[in-house]
Amino acid sequence: MSYQITIEKTKNPKQKPDEHNLGFGIHFTDHMFTMDYTEGKGWHDPKIIPYSPLSLDPSCMVFHYGQAIFEGLKAYKSVNGDILLFRPRKNMERVNISNERLCIPPIDVDFAVEAIKTIVRVDQDWIPKSEGTSLYIRPFIISTDPYLGVRPSNTYKFLIILSPVGAYYKEGINPVKIYVENKYVRTVKGGIGYAKTPGNYAASLKAQMEAKEKGYTQVLWLDGIERKYVEEVGTMNVFFKINGEVITPSLEGTILAGITRDSTIELLKSMGVKVTERRISIEEIYEAHEKGTLEEAFGTGTAAVISPIGELNWNGKIIQINDGKIGEISSKVYDTITGIQSGKIEDPFGWIVKV
Amino acid sequence: MSYQITIEKTKNPKQKPDEHNLGFGIHFTDHMFTMDYTEGKGWHDPKIIPYSPLSLDPSCMVFHYGQAIFEGLKAYKSVNGDILLFRPRKNMERVNISNERLCIPPIDVDFAVEAIKTIVRVDQDWIPKSEGTSLYIRPFIISTDPYLGVRPSNTYKFLIILSPVGAYYKEGINPVKIYVENKYVRTVKGGIGYAKTPGNYAASLKAQMEAKEKGYTQVLWLDGIERKYVEEVGTMNVFFKINGEVITPSLEGTILAGITRDSTIELLKSMGVKVTERRISIEEIYEAHEKGTLEEAFGTGTAAVISPIGELNWNGKIIQINDGKIGEISSKVYDTITGIQSGKIEDPFGWIVKV
Structure with a gap:
């Protein structure tokens, strides 16, 4: 499989939060990755677009039957300025384990890792540098059919959003x-x-x-x-x-x-x-x-x-x-x-x- | 508790579907009920507005942690033109049973029944009349905090959407x-x-x-x-x-x-x-x-x-x-x-x- 990720950069970059007071999962970066699935067509239209609300029909299946999965991993900025990911392939392989159980069509693991790298590169200025901080990466898939019957959806959205997060242990690691x-x-x-x-x-x-x-x-x-x-x-x-x-x-x-x-x-x-x-x-x-x-x-x-x-x-x-x-x-x-x-x-x- | 439900009627009523080919949960009416919850303020701003997509931050908790509940009941048009609901209070009481388990703040049962009646009245022309058909009513609550930590949300949306549905047994009831x-x-x-x-x-x-x-x-x-x-x-x-x-x-x-x-x-x-x-x-x-x-x-x-x-x-x-x-x-x-x-x-x- 080969996909081309189109990139649309934001025209209104947000102000970055104070690196010493980030918390967890509160702040989000300027962009997000999205890709759609349509029955018969497969996963299509991967793109990076400005971070923005999702517009979903109130009958959208994820609200009613919870057919969805997610992942969590982090990107770190090393002292010499490299951007490092920790075992991202493992997370994308686990997406497919979760997908299989939830009747969601599998994703291409290599492409998904590529998608993570691409969005992290686009928003690399958002990776905090202080001790213990990182850029939390949240890939997730939601079912999007506007339909109230209980069955697997025929359409899905795969998204990746990014959140700069603070040190988990602010005052040292404590039991x-x-x-x-x-x-x-x-x-x-x-x-x-x-x-x-x-x-x-x-x-x-x-x-x-x-x-x-x-x-x-x-x-x-x-x-x-x-x-x-x-x-x-x-x-x-x-x-x-x-x-x-x-x-x-x-x-x-x-x-x-x-x-x-x-x-x-x-x-x-x-x-x-x-x-x-x-x-x-x-x-x-x-x-x-x-x-x-x-x-x-x-x-x-x-x-x-x-x-x-x-x-x-x-x-x-x-x-x-x-x-x-x-x-x-x-x-x-x-x-x-x-x-x-x-x-x-x-x-x-x-x-x-x-x- | 007393609430005033504001009503904003649609300016673009949809064409109604063929009553003999409705299916289940596919068509939705012209309006929907929404009410918001904010920690410290409680449930507020109940309103009926034109049926329209929800605009939600991609970090919205319902997509990630599934803190949500729903209900299902039906409205029927009787032969003499009355609009009938079947035990709606039971459904609204069950909302609070589900809410309690899911750490969602309780709703006012009497008001919720009133909200159902009001939205059904607004969209009463959508109740199909043919044998076995009805207007399916889907109340649901979703958690809406834009936050990735695992904890109960501080904000919620309570919605009611309506779907005219066909006879379940088109060709007679069959085991x-x-x-x-x-x-x-x-x-x-x-x-x-x-x-x-x-x-x-x-x-x-x-x-x-x-x-x-x-x-x-x-x-x-x-x-x-x-x-x-x-x-x-x-x-x-x-x-x-x-x-x-x-x-x-x-x-x-x-x-x-x-x-x-x-x-x-x-x-x-x-x-x-x-x-x-x-x-x-x-x-x-x-x-x-x-x-x-x-x-x-x-x-x-x-x-x-x-x-x-x-x-x-x-x-x-x-x-x-x-x-x-x-x-x-x-x-x-x-x-x-x-x-x-x-x-x-x-x-x-x-x-x-x-x-």
Whole structure:
């Protein structure tokens, strides 16, 4: 497949926000990428146009039946001025995994990576340079048939928007308190849990809100069948270090196959750390704590990269992990991955793609 | 609460579609109702305006995190020209049940019913008159913050759009073939299954597509935990008549509390039929068929009202129900409910609301 991306530059560039007060997902750049899908014609008309509202019929299927997917990755400006992407192909491959589950036609992975590079190049002046900042890239697909019947849409829109984002940890990386969710369930085997689709996030809001009210940053999801096995923490994958071994839930169709998760596993193995992907129960984690072998716990995701867990509350039983401080492994993984992402550390894994 | 609905009539009324070829959810009327929510200000600015595209920022939360809900009901023109709604308050009460699960602020139920009446009155010339036709009413709420963080939105839009729809059964009511889903799961206890929210429909598409490819109209969902108990059929509730007793799955948080389901139970009870709401396993249904006591099966929903089931396929075991013909109870419930809805039969239940 070969497409020509047409580029229409904005005539009214926006004022750029203060780099030291960016937040996350609040500011958007001057341009966006769009491409349409029409049944029988395939994906067509890729273009970069000024960032602008979408005009959609109120009957547009995405509003009613949620047939949509999204991705998230970041571009970094290295000290020598290079623009770096972190494993963008992985994200575009995952688009097609999500698409397949949501009955959305596949995209061309190579072209989609090219589209990301092109839009990032067009808006490269928007990539912030301060420590910890980056340009968040949000590719997403929405179903656009103006039709109220429940079936897959015949038309779609693929968009890429960009948001300069601040450092996740403004005052240094700090362990968070996590509530082990015992009432709500995110998903179950046979469902859409492994797809990056709006419905999974909609399903997570109430648990997240209630945890916040109790003073917790996020929830740790348990499996929907036995309410026993650990799945994800908030919108991140989760890792536990027990007696020197790092354990993370195996991919069994209910959790997202995180790219930071994959990178963490690869990095830990290269460091000689034993990493096991398997089912791990919340009882096992509490028992390890009891025995004094639960050494660290952390979440992995694009936004935070690593989010150390300092406290768990499971049915009122509260445990502190590593005295509520960031652990050695968490720290090492965070420094290495963010170092590679920002070009400060040599990349021995072939993860970095220069724009 | 008291609101004033401002009305701006269209200057360019559309041509109305052929009443004998309407389909479902394809045509939309001249106007729509909209009302906005802003944190701190509440729901405000209810208005009826010409039907027109929504202009939304590409970062609008509904595209990314699916925080949204919807409803579906119908308006009918009776033979004497009255405009009739079927239990609209039930739908608006369900909006708040869905809203609560999705962290969307509640609406005022009485006002929402008033809004439905007002928009239907404005577009009353769009209500088709032919046998079996009606005006489908689609209230829905979408989250509109232009923000990419995962949290409940601070702004929302509540809309009502209207679509004249054709007779569901053009060539008479005919039993359908249903595939008992053994791979995919719609939802699980603790999830969002009981809410009318886009994510549940997105999750259903793949199973529906695969069933269609095998020659089945819809799937019968089993519970996500034991894959044993019957939940819903497609997007409808489901009923089985076994040995004179009508059984329908009880509401345990995984299925939608259908208004046609509720009406069917009330109607059957008034007819002296024994109705039981309880868990019912697919084995029990197959065993009843074996013993010759499975007399009827049907789905209930707003679109079809009653959809008789003529065949089930569970793991390749195919059974015919009532020789693939519509049963006595199914027929009676269909005739009575559609009769009440269209004003042909006296309404002893207080279901009908005149506009």
